[in-house]
Amino acid sequence: MDISTHTSTVRPYTDVLGRLRDAGLRPTRQRLALARLLLSGGGRHVTAEALHASAISAGIKVSLATVYNNLHQFTTAGLLREVVVDSGITYFDTNTTEHHHMYYESEGLLEDAGSDFVIETKLPELPEGVRVKCVDVVIRVERDTN
Amino acid sequence: MDISTHTSTVRPYTDVLGRLRDAGLRPTRQRLALARLLLSGGGRHVTAEALHASAISAGIKVSLATVYNNLHQFTTAGLLREVVVDSGITYFDTNTTEHHHMYYESEGLLEDAGSDFVIETKLPELPEGVRVKCVDVVIRVERDTN
DNA sequence: ATAGCTGCAAATGCTTTGCAAGGCC
DNA sequence: GGCCTTGCAAAGCATTTGCAGCTAT
Numbered sequence: 001m002d003i004s005t006h007t008s009t010v011r012p013y014t015d016v017l018g019r020l021r022d023a024g025l026r027p028t029r030q031r032l033a034l035a036r037l038l039l040s041g042g043g044r045h046v047t048a049e050a051l052h053a054s055a056i057s058a059g060i061k062v063s064l065a066t067v068y069n070n071l072h073q074f075t076t077a078g079l080l081r082e083v084v085v086d087s088g089i090t091y092f093d094t095n096t097t098e099h100h101h102m103y104y105e106s107e108g109l110l111e112d113a114g115s116d117f118v119i120e121t122k123l124p125e126l127p128e129g130v131r132v133k134c135v136d137v138v139i140r141v142e143r144d145t146n
Numbered sequence: 147m148d149i150s151t152h153t154s155t156v157r158p159y160t161d162v163l164g165r166l167r168d169a170g171l172r173p174t175r176q177r178l179a180l181a182r183l184l185l186s187g188g189g190r191h192v193t194a195e196a197l198h199a200s201a202i203s204a205g206i207k208v209s210l211a212t213v214y215n216n217l218h219q220f221t222t223a224g225l226l227r228e229v230v231v232d233s234g235i236t237y238f239d240t241n242t243t244e245h246h247h248m249y250y251e252s253e254g255l256l257e258d259a260g261s262d263f264v265i266e267t268k269l270p271e272l273p274e275g276v277r278v279k280c281v282d283v284v285i286r287v288e289r290d291t292n
Numbered sequence: 293a294t295a296g297c298t299g300c301a302a303a304t305g306c307t308t309t310g311c312a313a314g315g316c317c
Numbered sequence: 318g319g320c321c322t323t324g325c326a327a328a329g330c331a332t333t334t335g336c337a338g339c340t341a342t
Contacts, residue, residue, distance in 0.1 A: 048331080
């Protein structure tokens with residue numbers, strides 16, 4: 001069997017091109033470059049502005065509008081997850097698994113909460129026909145001003 | 147002892163004027179009216195726009211900018227609490243005690259979660275000099291589309 | 293060929309700000 | 318009177334959109 005004809009459903013994390021294809025997104029120059037910036041490393045939390053800046057300084061010619069478009073397309077495709085911690089700015093997280101966040105409000109810094117953070121919840125009684133989509137937990141922290 | 151000279155530190159919930167004074171905020175016509183709208187009832191979740199609309203339809207002449215100003219002053223004074231559930235819109239909660247929220251994203255509806263929701267929280271190890279300000283929990287829900 | 297993308301600039305929506313006029317102590 | 322407030326309009330910011338031109342398949 002020719003390996004080149006083999007279509008795996010388990011893609012290595014670094015097979016960005018394959019992940020785009022699986023998501024039904026054309027690997028255009030800009031999209032592929034953005035996806036590589038985002039998905040090749042470990043967990044990252046980015047804003048559109050920040051990703052745009054990274055892209056530009058990496059020599060990728062892309063507009064901010066395209067960055068926004070792609071961030072949303074990635075999110076819809078399940079490659080990213082949106083995190084709401086601050087009104088007025090949107091963060092995207094490359095870690096799409098269930099986990100919680102720590103937010104340094106004054107610095108605008110978002111981090112994953114360590115796995116040693118435990119919050120036990122008992123879902124409340126919900127009205128008829130209401131379904132939980134997800135439960136978001138944000139630990140708001142600040143540095144001592146010594 | 148003349149009752150009128152008595153200064154209580156425990157104000158009835160409906161003593162809006164006293165609460166403003168305690169907060170060091172002048173009871174101007176607009177501020178007092180907004181405070182009454184907000185603080186006289188039970189728990190409420192409002193946006194600036196919504197409060198402005200309530201005020202106008204209650205016959206109170208007030209500008210949107212003033213509503214924003216006052217919402218922030220109330221928040222700083224501890225009379226309100228800001229709730230972040232959606233980027234692009236700010237909610238204010240008249241319930242300043244520790245509790246969590248349920249959010250109907252598609253409707254923009256925010257509600258308190260029952261107090262039995264969070265059972266136990268074990269905070270993570272934090273870096274040196276980092277302090278927890280608060281832990282926010284948002285249950286994102288949606289209605290079945292039957 | 294054609295459906296999908298991109299870039300630009302303009303538009304949007306919420307929120308903030310500057311400043312002159314007005315109101316509370 | 319003096320300082321805080323208000324109102325209006327303009328500015329600000331992050332984000333979205335319209336549309337002509339480009340590009341992957």
